Amino acid sequence: MSSLANVHTCGLLEIILFILAILFGTGCSICSKTMMSLTGTNGTFEKDGSPHMESFQKPLFQTFGMFVGMLLGLVMHWIVLAFKLPFPGYEFGDAEAEDAEKGPTERTALKSKPSDVSKVDSTQIPTWMYFFLAIPAIFDLVATALCMMGLQYLDVSIYQMLRGSGIIFVALMKQHVLKEHLQTFHWVGVFWNVVSVVIVGATALLGAGGVDGGSTNVSASETFLGVCLMMAGAFVQALQFVFEEHVMKMDVPAPPLLLIGMEGFWGTVLSLVVMYPLAFFLPGTDHGSYEDPFNTWNMFLNSTNIQVAFVIYxxxxxxxxxxxxxxxxxxxxxxxxxxxxxxxxxxxxxDLFIFYHISPAFGEMWTQASYLQIVGMGVLIYGTAIYNAPNAGSVLLEGEWYSFGIDCSKEYEAIKREQEEAEADAAWEQKQQEFKVRKLSSFLESPRISVHTQALRGLGAQHH
Known part of the structure; x- marks a missing residue:
């Protein structure tokens, strides 16, 4: 197989996972925004005896909470290993090893597949892997820090546009680092994804009247610094995504739950020993610090609404x-x-649903700029459908008006031929396995029949 058809089949399971990821991603973003708007007490009191209330704008705490939440992956990883539960990315070789000791049988021959040869037993994870998985945690922490530093010089709309442009870095590194060739239609899909991000960012800018994060008093040099920091953050985030893909497909792969859990573990450690000490000693508006962890902890302990929001988050x-x-x-x-x-x-x-159907105190109202956001949504779906080709439900670029004259028919045909060849190879391998099963399950392999009886049956067969 050449590298031409590096097209991942997007079946029902992949679609379900993608939709669930969107739902939970939306949920955590809403929770994050909600926590930023909450107020709470840190246990101190005003002169009149009332609790001292302040806003819970703690972005580093949310980053720390993200890593702590990811620690749950380690618990699930150990449960999957202990009970040998079926889960994507996990292989268990105990049963196959026992069968191999007993000799080949019809059951083991049917279970074995040529692709299983390269799979590694997930219970045999080397010690170095646990330390190796500190790398994506470092990427995640550095990317978050760079983006937050850039945000203080930029409007939120610009922040969102620059962060979304990270897909370009991911695509470039996937092709030049992972050595997986992206086709022309892949790059067209990436382009339309970037266009959709620009439209969404412009919508936020228009809807806010040009002031979305208080950057109007920022100089041109500071704005340029903010853009550089954001682009650097998007690049490091792309490194994280590509590294995660690589580490799950190495010769000794990291199972997904272990990747999540160890990224959470190392991220938690780095947050406690690096991120929070720096945030405490750097000057800022949080009781003299960029973010005061002691004040954050006291607010968390003394505010039930913050506790509930954090559990959901x-x-x-x-x-x-x-x-x-x-x-x-x-x-x-x-x-x-x-x-x-x-x-x-x-x-x-x-946010629209929350504003109009739950509470106007939260969410976002419809504006004239919202029509542009609808366009952005359509462009995003269009670009994703192009990238998903030639799977079911995709958009094929074959020179039609909606393809803007781009014709990738030859690429689709080449991919189809390679997929057909792969299916033919798989069918041939399956026939070989079935032939081995029939051979291994014959009377000659039965331990219940003596050698003399087998020989006599063989001689009798020759007379017929």
């Missing part, structure tokens, strides 16, 4: 990260980036 962020990693495992790192590009639109739709 804890589970939504865990399941989002788990599902996002499964999307990377079963599809690719580019699909992970596409998933992140869907979130601004799904969050906006959810």
């Amino acid at each position: 804890f589970f939504t962020i865990f399941f989002y990260n788990l599902l996002a990693v499964l999307v990377t495992f079963m599809l690719s790192s580019v699909w992970h980036a596409i998933l992140d590009n869907f979130r601004p639109i799904t969050v906006w739709v959810t």
Whole structure:
């Protein structure tokens, strides 16, 4: 097989995982926004005896909470190993090893497949892997820090546009680092994803009247610094996505739950020993610090609403990260980036529902700029459907008006031929396995029949 048809089949399971990832990703974004708008007490009191209330704007705490939530992956990993539960990315070789000691049988021959040869028993994970998985945690922490530093110089709309452009870095690294060739229609799909992000960002800018994060008093040089920091953050985030895909497909792969759990473990450690000490000593508006962890902890202990919001955020962020990693495992790192590009639109739709059907105190109201956001949603779906080709439900670029004159018919035909060849190879291998089964299950292999009886039956057969 050549590298031409590096097209991942997007079946029903992959579609379900992608949709669930969107739902949980939307949920954790809403929870994150809600926590930022909450107020609570840190246990101190005003002169009149009333509790001192302040806003719970703690972005580093949410990053720390994300890593703590991901620790749940380790618990699930150990449960899957202990009970040998079926889960994507896990292989258990005990039963096959026992059967091999007993000799080949019809059951083991039917179970074995040529592709199973390269699979590694998930119970035999080397010790170095647990330390190796500190790398994606470092990427995640550095990307978050760079993006947050850039955000203070930029409007939120610009922030969202630059963060969404990370899909370009992911696609480039997938082709030049992972050495998986992307076809022309893949790049067209990536292009339309970027266009959709720009439209969504422009919508936010227009809807906010040009002021979305208080950057109007920022100089041109500071704005340029903010853009550089954001682009650097998007690049490091792309490194994380591509590394996660690579580490789950190595000769000794990391199972998805272990990847999530160890990323959470190392992220928690780095947050406690690096991120929070720096945030405490850097000057800022949180009681003199950039973010005061002691004040954060006191507010968490003394505010029930913050505790409830954090518990919801804890589970939504865990399941989002788990599902996002499964999307990377079963599809690719580019699909992970596409998933992140869907979130601004799904969050906006959810905010509209909250504003008009739950409480106007939260959510977002419809504006004239919202029509443009509908266009952005359509462009995003269009670009994703192009990237998904030639799977079912995709958009094929064959020179029609909606293809803007782009014709990728030869690429689709080449992919189809390679897929047919792969199916033919699989069918041939299956026939070989069936032939081995028939041979191994004959009377000659039965331990209940003596050698003399087998020989006599063989001689009798010759007279017929």
